[in-house]
Structures are given as C-alpha cells and as structure tokens.
Amino acid sequence: MAKLGHCAGSLRFSKNSGRCASEKNSFAHHPCLGTPAWFSYDGLLRRKSAVGEDVETLKRRTPLLNYLRQHNWTGHPASRSEFVGLCPLHEETRPSFYVNTRKNVFYCHGCGRGGDLIRFVQLSRGLSFRQSLACLDPEITSEADSSAALEEAAAFYRQQLDNYPEARSYLSKRGLQDPTLIRELDIGYAPGGILRRHLTAQGYSFDVLRRLGLINARGADALYQRIVFPLRQGAHIVNLYGRSIGSAFAHRFLTGGKGGLYAWEKVRNCSEVILVEGLFDYAAVRQAGFSNVTCSLGTHLNDTQFRQLCDGERTVYLTFDVDRNQSGQQAAEQLAHRLVTHGICARRVLLPEGHDPNSFFVEGGNAHQFQSLVEVAQP
Numbered sequence: 382m383a384k385l386g387h388c389a390g391s392l393r394f395s396k397n398s399g400r401c402a403s404e405k406n407s408f409a410h411h412p413c414l415g416t417p418a419w420f421s422y423d424g425l426l427r428r429k430s431a432v433g434e435d436v437e438t439l440k441r442r443t444p445l446l447n448y449l450r451q452h453n454w455t456g457h458p459a460s461r462s463e464f465v466g467l468c469p470l471h472e473e474t475r476p477s478f479y480v481n482t483r484k485n486v487f488y489c490h491g492c493g494r495g496g497d498l499i500r501f502v503q504l505s506r507g508l509s510f511r512q513s514l515a516c517l518d519p520e521i522t523s524e525a526d527s528s529a530a531l532e533e534a535a536a537f538y539r540q541q542l543d544n545y546p547e548a549r550s551y552l553s554k555r556g557l558q559d560p561t562l563i564r565e566l567d568i569g570y571a572p573g574g575i576l577r578r579h580l581t582a583q584g585y586s587f588d589v590l591r592r593l594g595l596i597n598a599r600g601a602d603a604l605y606q607r608i609v610f611p612l613r614q615g616a617h618i619v620n621l622y623g624r625s626i627g628s629a630f631a632h633r634f635l636t637g638g639k640g641g642l643y644a645w646e647k648v649r650n651c652s653e654v655i656l657v658e659g660l661f662d663y664a665a666v667r668q669a670g671f672s673n674v675t676c677s678l679g680t681h682l683n684d685t686q687f688r689q690l691c692d693g694e695r696t697v698y699l700t701f702d703v704d705r706n707q708s709g710q711q712a713a714e715q716l717a718h719r720l721v722t723h724g725i726c727a728r729r730v731l732l733p734e735g736h737d738p739n740s741f742f743v744e745g746g747n748a749h750q751f752q753s754l755v756e757v758a759q760p
Contacts, residue, residue, distance in 0.1 A: 446480050452469075454469055456480060475491075499514065511584060527589065530593055534621065537576060539567055555743065575602075580595070594637070604621065620635050620638065621634070640685070643676035647675075648672075651695065654673050654674070655675070657676050658701050666700075702737040728760055
C-alpha cells in the first residue's frame with residue numbers, strides 16, 4: 382500500500398487539523414428593526430440547534446402581528462410593511478410601538494425594547510425562552526429542553542475539567558495531553574454533586590434531567606467521577622459518554638442511542654478510514670497525527686453506523702482491540718465480512734497482542750509504527 386494519506390487520497394500521518402478536504406437597514410421610522418443584535422437569538426439557537434428549525438417554523442406559522450391582534454392590540458398602517466400603535470409593554474399615550482410584518486419583529490421607541498414573537502412573549506409575560514416556547518407550542522418544548530439541557534451539561538462538564546487534578550491526571554495517564562485536541566473534542570469531567578443544582582438554576586426541571594438520564598432517581602449525577610465526551614450528530618448532541626476514573630463500571634451512556642459514528646462529518650468524504658472501538662482510542666490516534674479516523678463506540682455497529690461506512694466507495698481499516706479472548710478481532714472479522722458483502726473494502730489492523738490503539742501509543746508506540754501496521758493490514 383502507498384504511504385498513508387489524506388481524505389482525498391490515501392491515509393497519511395499528518396499533523397494537520399484533521400479535516401477533510403447582513404442585511405442593510407432601510408427603515409426610517411425605527412432603524413433598530415434592521416439587525417438588532419440585542420434581541421438576536423443566534424447564540425441561543427446555536428445552543429438549541431436541534432430545534433432551531435422548529436422555532437423558525439413556529440414564528441412563520443404565527444406572525445407577530447396576528448398574535449398581537451389576537452391579544453387585542455390595535456395597530457395602524459405606518460408604511461407598506463409597518464404598523465404602529467400603543468405599546469403593550471408599558472403605559473403611553475402616543476403610539477410608539479412599531480411592528481414590521483416583513484421581518485416579523487417589533488420595536489418600541491418609548492421603552493426601547495424590541496425583538497421577535499418569542500421575545501415579545503418573554504417580555505409581556507415575564508417568561509424564560511423555554512417557557513415562552515411552551516406557551517406558544519408545547520409540542521416542541523420537550524425537544525428544546527432536551528437538546529439545551531445536554532448542551533448545558535456538556536458545557537458545565539467542560540468547565541469542571543481544569544478544576545479537578547484527578548481528571549487531568551487520568552487524561553495524562555491515558556496519554557491524552559494535547560490541549561487543543563481536548564478542547565476540540567469538548568472533553569469534560571463530572572465531579573458529581575453539583576450538576577442538578579447548576580441545571581435547575583438554569584430553569585431545567587427535575588423531570589427533564591431524569592428523563593435524559595443526567596441524574597438518577599435520588600437526583601445524583603449519573604456520570605459521577607467520569608471523563609465526559611459529548612456525542613454529536615452533526616451539530617446536535619445526542620448523548621454523553623462517561624468513562625469512570627475510579628472503581629465504578631467503566632463505561633456509561635445516558636438514556637438513548639449512541640447515534641452515528643463519532644466525528645463522522647470529518648471523514649465522510651475520505652476514501653480510506655481508520656475505525657476504532659473507543660473514544661480514548663480515537664483521541665490517541667488523532668493525537669498521533671492521523672486525521673482519517675472515526676469511532677464506533679464499541680465493536681457492534683448500529684444500523685446508522687453501518688450505513689455510514691457503506692455510503693460511498695472507501696477502504697475501512699478495522700483497528701479493534703487485540704484482546705486475550707479475541708473478542709475484538711472476532712468482531713472485526715465479522716464486520717469485515719459484512720462490509721465486503723456491501724462492496725466496501727475492509728482490512729484488519731493487527732496491533733500487538735493485548736493492546737488497543739490507546740495502549741499502543743501510551744506504552745511507547747509511535748505514529749510511524751502505527752502507520753506500518755496499517756500498511757500491512759489484512760483483508
């Protein structure tokens with residue numbers, strides 16, 4: 382086999398990044414209706430990206446002007462796309478509340494407040510963003526809470542990592558020391574005892590946290606004393622994986638499926654892909670400079686993961702653990718056979734006995750030695 386390379390060609394040992402190949406305002410009456418940054422939900426919707434499209438659909442389905450009229454607001458045409466009336470957010474005698482029907486936003490010159498439909502519900506009823514969504518459309522609230530709660534939990538765990546020397550020590554013991562990669566993978570730490578307090582202070586109910594599996598029936602952190610990896614599908618967190626740093630059961634996922642292959646978006650266009658079992662295996666191979674790597678989070682692929690491997694012409698290098706009981710290699714052999722029957726070239730990378738990719742590098746293996754093993758991988 383030729384020297385290992387990039388996505389566009391062959392796999393290559395490379396210290397690269399790991400990747401494969403405003404509207405101008407024209408309103409004289411209220412310029413803030415142009416692009417008012419102070420009521421933009423861009424940042425909030427990025428954290429709730431799983432429901433962002435639902436929120437936009439909700440606002441299109443319920444125009445702001447219609448909602449205001451349903452709640453007894455009277456407005457008069459001020460221009461082709463603007464209506465003006467008394468502000469429903471404060472007492473006034475001279476109309477200063479403008480609604481722009483083209484942009485579906487409002488602005489009051491009297492109190493200086495403005496925004497979209499959801500912002501109006503927040504201001505008029507004193508509700509949070511999630512409560513406002515529930516008021517307007519209860520059906521999307523559960524999904525919004527779930528997505529946002531996972532994002533908040535992952536961010537919280539990420540912030541805790543540097544506060545606990547035992548967590549950093551564990552990462553170092555597992556050979557993961559590159560701060561850039563640690564940040565890229567959003568790795569965090571669950572110290573236990575404080576997640577519930579943090580998330581309930583953000584407005585998430587006990588029922589939501591319990592349903593997601595973030596806390597147990599007693600309210601304790603389900604990922605207590607674990608290194609935490611967020612599992613994303615596209616931009617959405619679909620689950621969290623926790624690796625115990627103590628004596629507890631090693632691996633734990635939250636309620637729900639593990640989603641697709643880890644970081645698949647980075648390698649989906651690659652003609653050659655290294656597939657590993659675990660996230661520490663993934664991190665070790667990435668840290669060694671190999672960009673074309675993904676992770677199945679175990680030896681048994683779900684339907685989504687298998688379809689991803691088969692969605693294009695490629696060679697898959699199965700780099701599973703070489704266990705004493707041969708379970709990893711048996712799983713690799715079975716998977717290779719399945720892939721071949723679907724027209725995918727599969728090769729098994731044989732690490733030294735008793736090793737997985739993580740331990741291979743931790744115990745002195747280097748990138749060139751790993752590259753050599755990939756080059757002589759067996760069909």
